[in-house]
Amino acid sequence: MVQAPPAPWIGASLPRVDGISKVTGRARYLDDLPAAGAWHGATVRSDIAHGVLEALDFDPAFDWSSVVVVTAADIAAQGGHNVIRLIQDDQPALVPVGGKVMHAHEPLALVAAPSRALARAAAAAVRPRIQPLPAVLSAKDALAGSVALHGTDNVFKSFLIRKGHREDAELERALASAALVIEGEYTTSPQEQMYIEPQAMMSSWHDGRCHIVGSMQCPYYVHKAMKTLLACKDDEVVISQSVTGGGFGGKEEYPSMIAAHAALLARKAGRAVKLVYDRDEDIAATTKRHPAWIRHRLGVDASGEPVAIDVDVVMDGGAYLTLSQVVLSRGVLHAAGPYRCPVVRVRGRVVATNHPPHGAFRGFGAPQTTFAYERQMDKLARARGEDPLALRKRLALRSGDTTATGQALTFSVGTDAVLAAIERAAGPPPQRAGRSLAGSPLRRGRGVCFYFHGAGFTGSGEARLAGRAAVAVVLPSGAEAASAAPVRFEVRSSSTDIGQGSITMFSQIAAASLGCDPQLVRVIDPTTDKVPDSGPTVASRTCMVVGRVVEQACRTLRGRLEAWRAARGPAAESLSLPEVAAAMARELASDGKELVELVQYEPPPGIVWDDDSYTGSAYPVYGWAACLVDVAVDLDTYEVSVLRCVQAVDVGKAINPVIVRGQIEGGTLQALGWALIENVIYKDGKVANANMTNCIVPTFADAPELETVLVEEPYPYGPGGAKGVGEIPMDGPAAAVANAVEDALGCAFDSLPISPEKIATALRQASARSDGKAGVP
């Protein structure tokens, strides 16, 4: 038996499998796909945040015979259910006449026409008549409860975590015993994912099946939603992911809505229909990061040791539940921070408003609560006159400690390594005062933060999902066969590459586990009739969970191949693994069988979670990170420049270090944007800045020098030791920026974004308070 070489493919920065096709423009996104004869769809939306749809009036001057119109009535007429199936079946695909309009960008009707221009003209010729109702336009209004949108209290879902106490009075006693209590109130803004490719879907009905292809993260979410909407069986809908230009969570749940619309139009039109959103429609109608309102109390004893933490988290869920309860759950589970504390209470509520539903976005609730707890830690350091990094070192969770949910941490805790990395990288703090190139006075400051991010689904989520993936041996066919091409190892999973590099990562894991060249591995495009359900492409789980399944499938296959070779004695000994695979696959093929290994995810042992008490192992493992930010604030314009941003992130193992650094740098810049400039502005429930001119994200000119330190504390149950990396870089930098701005200016900024406008106001108030004598330190 030839001994396999060590797995050189884990930890190698191989070029992206999809890299060349993307940089040369050969990759075809949905709108580039050939669509001869396809019609174009357009969506008629409400522009009133809350009301009753009394009628849809059709302009008699328009020639309706040239287009196809779909309303809610068409869904029922075909036996379908007018819902976008997710957690609760509360969101309709189209508001029926007589039904409630719940937000200002809600779909009411659809049209399709031979050209996009005609489809748009038709959509504009549909005039919804809506009787307005009083709208709820903030989480605070929702809690005040004067208008009931959901139940009697507008609370979609609430969570409660208690550690070290049974009743509120005990918590209050603990806080009362504290020598110092830091109290803070924090708000964070909605954020747009701003993937480069707007949302797009195409549908056609043929061979008795509904086919949907489009830009998405989760083919099986769409599959499940379509089965209900269209009253179809499993094999009557086929969902395929097209090359997808970014998602960041924005293509987690909303694609089901667009798929629904495309499928309904295609069915009625009797031809393929393409539904491609314009940027403005995409920004207005699709999901954003949940705005949050967080109150936090942190009590410490005279030595600075935490005695109690109390956090109250309120998120604005928008008009329908969608994924809000899961976002809230993650937010709540991270809210106490990676710090030891004997008594913790975290309360969370997500409420109904008449905003468009807020949804998944990288970090998924954790960035909001991380901002709050890392501001709190900084205020504690300031109040005690303690070095902010030293404070974090003193209080941070380490192996052997327990989290707020009572989870004992036993492995892969990168606390010391990431904090040490930040300390090493820090260098001297920036000089406080200076002048910009333009001659304006500057104030500089430094901020740090320490944070963690649970990888994979919460609690028992992964066990419930039971994600599967397969590896199959595919024999060369056609011209390939004639040229004696080797076999291919085909990885089949529903995990989507949305730009994060998962195809390349899977190729490396498969090659390493099989002991073959990555060139022989092909990760096929996710199509629901060809790949098993691996679970959604979310929650930093693709590498850690699905990658693990791929690793195991490949290892099992390799075991079978080696056994096959061994059984054939010395004659087979010299055969290479691909040759063995070819021979074995041919043998099976003659019996009409495929050589394939399908594996289902097995959660690691010892993961026990109780949904009722919200205690136990919230996540199988955590990523750990620390961040350092230096800023300069221009005192003429109040603009904040990030001079430097260092992130040290414990990723378990970087399967492909260049891709991992790319994830961290991209997530960091997204976080800096959220900290300083990004915002979705609602006016009367409508997005007032639904274009790229005013809904801004950082450009390269705004990007500081990004320094990334990879820390590898292997996770024993991840492929090659890897754990999640996709989301973690988004969580911390906003707090680090706020801490740095406070260090520079001496004023606290607890509301995101920290815009120049807010800084100007704060400095004006500060100088008014001190009679204009003392300005900025």
Place this chain on the structure above:
Amino acid sequence: MTAYLRPRSLAEAVAARAAEPGYLVLAGGTDLMVNANHRPAPAGLIDLWRLPGAGEISLDAERGQLAIGAGATWLQVQRHPLVVRHAAILAAAAREIGALQIQARGTIGGNVANSSPVGDSLPVLLALEAELELCSVRGTRRLPYREFCTGYRTTALGADELVSAVLVPVAAPAVRLFWRKVGTRRAQSISKVMAAAAIHLEDGVVRRATVAFGAVADRPVRLAGVEAAVVGLAPAQAAEAARAAVAGAIAPISDVRSTSDYRLQVAENLAARMFSELS
């Protein structure tokens, strides 16, 4: 169907303009195309892109003016040695318009004719006391830029006219120039406040100053009150006088990009900075 005309000379261009006053004039298209999705297709286009001679930049020594063809792109403007030497703040503004792709395509004539209250070159043209050359089949006229912009996105351009050149007086060596754009971010950014000034300092006091702001009113504005307040003062006093004079002179609005308080505060700071920088 939209008709498409591509004149090969300025004469052909003004003839086309006279014949088809309903057609849209297209230069770089960087303003026009942004709204193309949101309004009906025009009857026709007169495409001036790369019109021969339209982007030339030269020095008219006799008049002491820099002549910048309306078709000059921001890339040409920022790199041209004559602009860098004689109108450095115009080159500086050009470097901050959009980003490289926009600068390669957007023209000075387009910025002027589009006359947006957030057009970045416009306060610079006010501060430099530029003139425009306007052309039609009726002939050529010169108009001080100050008289060109008549209101919110309205101009003195005749229905048959084109902007053919921007004429910038060559600044005297004793004149100090100031430019600052405050936008929403570092590039591809719409201005919240722009400030431009040309300040003649002699014997340590301000003899004359032209001070202009953008994005603080429905059009770019010269602030005569600030200009008057600083004459005869040393830089430090001029800075305080300028700051104080701004408050009564402008009443900026709040919108999705910023607030009136912020715009006013920053305008005050920059009015002070343009003078305090002198010392």
